[in-house]
Amino acid sequence: MSAAMTGVAATSAATATRGLRVRDLRVSLGGIEIVHGTDLAVSPGEILGLVGESGSGKSVSLRAIPGLLPHHAEVRGEVLWNGQDLLRMNPRELQRVRGGQVAMIFQEPGLALNPVMTVGAQIEESLLAHHPDLGRRARRARAEALLAEVGIPSPRDRLNSYPHEFSGGMRQRAMIAIALAPGPKLLLADEPTTALDVTVQDGILRLLRRLVEEHRMAMILVTHDLGVVAETCTRVSVMYAGRVVEDGAADRIFAHPRHAYTAALLGAMPGEDAAGTRLNPVPGMPPSPRAMPPGCAFAPRCRYVLPACNTGVPQMEPFGPEHLAACLAAEELPPRWPEAAR
Numbered sequence: 001m002s003a004a005m006t007g008v009a010a011t012s013a014a015t016a017t018r019g020l021r022v023r024d025l026r027v028s029l030g031g032i033e034i035v036h037g038t039d040l041a042v043s044p045g046e047i048l049g050l051v052g053e054s055g056s057g058k059s060v061s062l063r064a065i066p067g068l069l070p071h072h073a074e075v076r077g078e079v080l081w082n083g084q085d086l087l088r089m090n091p092r093e094l095q096r097v098r099g100g101q102v103a104m105i106f107q108e109p110g111l112a113l114n115p116v117m118t119v120g121a122q123i124e125e126s127l128l129a130h131h132p133d134l135g136r137r138a139r140r141a142r143a144e145a146l147l148a149e150v151g152i153p154s155p156r157d158r159l160n161s162y163p164h165e166f167s168g169g170m171r172q173r174a175m176i177a178i179a180l181a182p183g184p185k186l187l188l189a190d191e192p193t194t195a196l197d198v199t200v201q202d203g204i205l206r207l208l209r210r211l212v213e214e215h216r217m218a219m220i221l222v223t224h225d226l227g228v229v230a231e232t233c234t235r236v237s238v239m240y241a242g243r244v245v246e247d248g249a250a251d252r253i254f255a256h257p258r259h260a261y262t263a264a265l266l267g268a269m270p271g272e273d274a275a276g277t278r279l280n281p282v283p284g285m286p287p288s289p290r291a292m293p294p295g296c297a298f299a300p301r302c303r304y305v306l307p308a309c310n311t312g313v314p315q316m317e318p319f320g321p322e323h324l325a326a327c328l329a330a331e332e333l334p335p336r337w338p339e340a341a342r
Contacts, residue, residue, distance in 0.1 A: 018082050019043035019218050020065070020186055025077040027057075027064050034289045035061055036242040037077070042218045042235070044185065047209070049233030049250065050222045051265070055286050057242040058222045062188050065220075066098045081186065100130045103179035105189040109171035113163040119147070119174045120159030123181050130182035146177040150207060169200035176207065180215075187212070187219040193228065205232050226269055230254060235322075238262045241287055241297035247316070248323035256335035258325035260305075261298045263333050296328070304329035 020042050027035035035057045042048040050058045064075050067086065079086040081102060086094060106112040114122055123143035127134055134142065140159070147155035150173040163171055172192060179187065189208065193201040209232060212219050221233060229236055229250060236253050238246040238261065246259040257263040264282040284301035293299055295310040302309065306328050314326040327333075 019046075020220075021078070021080040022061070022065065023078040023080070025061060025064060025079065026075070027060050027069065028074040029070075029072070032289050034242050035064070038239070038242070038244055039247075040220070040237055040244070042186075042220055044216045044218050045212065046235060047212055047219045047221055047233045049229035049236045050220055050239060051224060051226060051229055051236060052239035053224060053265075053282070053286055056239040058224075058239050059190050061239070062104075062190055062220060062222050065188060066102050066104060067094055068098075068104065099126065099184070100182045101184055102186045102188065103182070103184035105172075105176055105179050105187060105192045107191040107194055109168070109175040110163065112175055113171060113178075115163055118160050118162055119166070119177075120144075120161075122174075123147070123159075123178050126178050126181040142181070143177075146180055147174070149180070149211075150174070150177045151203070152177075167200075168196055169203065172196065172200075172204055173207065176204075176211075180211065183215075185215075185217055187217055188222075189219060190222045191224070192221075193223075193225075201228075202231075208232065226254075226265060238265070241292065242289065243297070243313075243326070244316075245298070245327065246325040248319075248325075249321075252320065252323045254336065257333055258319045258323065258330040259298075259327040260302045260329055260333060261327075262325075264301070264303075266336060296326075302329070304332050 020040070022038060022040040025035055025038040026033060038057065038061050040048065040050070040061070050062065052058055060069065063069050065079050065086065069075060075087060077087065081097065086097065089097065120140070120143050123146055124139045127139045127142055143159055144155045147158055152158050152170055152173055163174070166174060193204050196204065205228060208219065211217065223229060233250050236248065236250045237244045238259060240261045246253060246257065246262045253262060254266065257266055267280050268282055270279060282301060287293060287297055293310070295312055296314055299305045299309040309328050314328050316324045316326045318324055319330060
């Protein structure tokens with residue numbers, strides 16, 4: 001077990017034997033490693049936010065969990081779901097787990113849904129694949145109940161609708177219904193609200209929170225929106241250049257980030273009184289996987305950089321309960337909310 005995972009297991013709420021444990025996950029594409037030893041943990045009833053800029057490795061890490069990467073991808077490490085390593089399952093075993101116990105919600109429902117099948121038929125297809133004992137009438141009733149559960153009005157009539165007859169928010173709800181059909185215990189959501197307006201986004205996030213609570217599911221939510229994380233997630237893992245650089249309870253990280261990258265992301269968020277003022281973007285660009293710096297990957301963009309940051313990759317260290325970070329300048333970072341960081 002890596003040092004980072006030891007810390008995550010000791011300090012996070014996800015310490016039970018049940019749930020997801022990702023240990024030292026490494027993914028290579030075309031001979032280039034783009035995920036470097038990622039460690040993640042999430043337990044039933046918990047929502048883990050996986051955040052970072054585009055290209056940080058969030059979606060690749062998420063898709064590696066159920067084995068949805070291209071065949072030429074090289075994946076190493078451990079992906080333990082309730083103690084079973086998904087990376088070492090044969091295709092038939094993995095197929096039973098994928099969709100049945102582990103479900104994925106994609107970013108673009110318009111592309112994920114089949115345009116020539118009704119929404120009801122797609123839900124029933126998912127039910128038939130994982131619950132073949134259900135008769136047609138039972139599948140139809142269950143599909144209607146699922147549409148009602150995710151908040152689609154007139155669910156009986158909507159079973160016969162095609163995806164193009166739904167709005168963007170309704171398509172996303174329909175895709176959530178399909179994912180819920182087999183009764184999964186782990187939801188993997190890859191930026192499920194990116195293409196939606198703010199009002200619809202809020203409704204989807206409320207729905208996901210309610211489903212996690214009512215069904216005691218574990219969930220990983222990939223997003224680049226820290227506002228979404230603040231409203232939705234109990235814990236946060238911050239990724240940069242293929243590594244998790246900070247992990248912990250969401251309230252602690254928002255109150256006092258201990259990695260300079262997290263602090264920069266939070267500093268770039270517009271405040272309530274930001275109208276008419278200049279934004280404070282993170283300077284520079286993330287490094288290319290083909291030309292990673294020798295030390296901390298964030299060092300070339302960091303305002304707190306130290307000489308030692310350029311000589312070795314920092315390891316995850318604890319900063320109080322349920323809080324880990326891999327930053328040599330952690331003690332130099334000021335709290336955002338001093339009274340909440342105590």
